[in-house]
Structures are given as structure tokens and as C-alpha cells.
Amino acid sequence: MNDFPPMIVPVDHTAPVPRRIRAMLSNRCVVDTTNALYLWEWPGYPAYYIPVEDVADGLLRDTGEVEQQARGLARIHQAGHGQARRYDDGLVPGRVTFDWEALDAWFEEDDQVWVHPRSPYHRVDPMRSSRHVKVELDGVVLAESSSTVTVFETGLPTRYYFPRQAVKFEHLTASPTRTQCPYKGRTSEYWSVGDQADLAWSYDFPTVALRPVMGLVAFLNEAVDLTVDGVRLDRVVTHFSR
Numbered sequence: 001m002n003d004f005p006p007m008i009v010p011v012d013h014t015a016p017v018p019r020r021i022r023a024m025l026s027n028r029c030v031v032d033t034t035n036a037l038y039l040w041e042w043p044g045y046p047a048y049y050i051p052v053e054d055v056a057d058g059l060l061r062d063t064g065e066v067e068q069q070a071r072g073l074a075r076i077h078q079a080g081h082g083q084a085r086r087y088d089d090g091l092v093p094g095r096v097t098f099d100w101e102a103l104d105a106w107f108e109e110d111d112q113v114w115v116h117p118r119s120p121y122h123r124v125d126p127m128r129s130s131r132h133v134k135v136e137l138d139g140v141v142l143a144e145s146s147s148t149v150t151v152f153e154t155g156l157p158t159r160y161y162f163p164r165q166a167v168k169f170e171h172l173t174a175s176p177t178r179t180q181c182p183y184k185g186r187t188s189e190y191w192s193v194g195d196q197a198d199l200a201w202s203y204d205f206p207t208v209a210l211r212p213v214m215g216l217v218a219f220l221n222e223a224v225d226l227t228v229d230g231v232r233l234d235r236v237v238t239h240f241s242r
Helices: 208-213
Strands: 014-016 021-025 028-033 037-042 045-051 061-069 072-079 082-087 095-098 105-108 111-113 124-129 133-137 140-145 148-153 159-162 173-175 189-193 196-202 217-219 225-228
Touching: 028 045, 124 208, 133 159, 140 217, 148 208
Parallel strands: none
Antiparallel strands: 014 037, 021 028, 021 105, 037 045, 045 095, 061 072, 072 082, 082 095, 105 111, 124 148, 133 140, 133 225, 148 159, 159 217, 173 189, 189 196, 196 217
């Protein structure tokens, strides 16, 4: 059993989005609404469901295909670089949801959001900690410190962000991988260890809420051995597990 809070929002739960939502395509604003809905298509995070009248004319091109779902009958449209599903009845009548990659960029108010919408029930709390944390792989110490920033995030194991002087970079190899997170921002660096790819990462320019981790280095709990205050932790199992 994992030792962190799971996602608990039921599928097809809806909630109003209090933020202005906009999306861009080819430098043109094609979605602009203050009346979006969150809908959880799976427990991890919601999708935006946009009123059809808040979508630019000509963006949606009906393919003639339909898809029956528990929340209603969806009409499939081409839109930008992907597809959109429009509902005329059921749980969300008069609304459309887009493949995230169908449009070039999404914004909540004036802040860009990456990967998927942010869940209003999802917390990411960075906290300074004096607990002694050690990271090892195959008996080799990769990092050790009593001054980490510990990040508690809904649905994920606790991540420990180390000062760079506490990291044994002689065991790490720079990787070209870069990832994005709607809650933490875009990574600036990744490192591999031996044949284990992308075990560590850093954010040089995290989101405002995650500024305490700026420039620090975290390791993938699922693939390394962690000892906290002398107690070896079991490796957790998540969708990031190898």
C-alpha cells in the first residue's frame, strides 16, 4: 500500500471553473470563456468543457462520427491539430471538450497551463525539512542532506529536493529529456544514472507556488532507494514506475 493520499474525485464529477479559460491556435484566440466546467473523465485530473458559443466560428469541423459515452452522445469534430467532442445532450449539453494538443496553448487567466487543466482539489505543498534524507542506487549514494525541500503532492509520493552541493553529480549523466507539469512548471534539467534513464530532475523556473524548489534536484522515488531519518522506505508504485 502506498503511503500517500490517492486521487478520490469520481469519474464524471463536474464543477464550475471560476477562472477565465483561453486557448490559442496560430497566434489567434479560439477559445475564450468565463463559464467553463471541470469534468473528471478519470480520477487524476479534469478536462475543460467549454460552452459552444465561446468557441471561435469555423474552428469545429464535424466529421460525422459519434461516440456514445455514459455522459452522453459525443459528436466528433476536427479542431486545430486534433479532435474535439461536442455534446448536445446528457451531462454537459451545449459543451465541447478538446484534445489538449489540438490547440497551441492554454491559459487560466493570464498564466499558461501545460499538459492538462489543474484540478482544484490537487495540492502541491513545498516545505523545508531538516529530516535526514539519503538517496542510493545499487548501494551507491547519489544524494544526502538534512536540508531538503519536501514536496507533498496529491496522488504522488513525497518528493525530496536536494541542494546541489548535496548531490553526487559524478554518478549522474545529463539527459536531454524535458517535461512539463501544470502544477510545477517545465523542467530545466534531467539526469540518468548508469542505464537508468531520467532518475533526477530540476526546475530552474518553477511555477510561483513551487519557487522553493528552484534549482534543487529531486529523484524518482519509484526507481531509487530512499532512507529518511535512518528508516529505509519501500519503493512506491505509481504510473511513473519502471
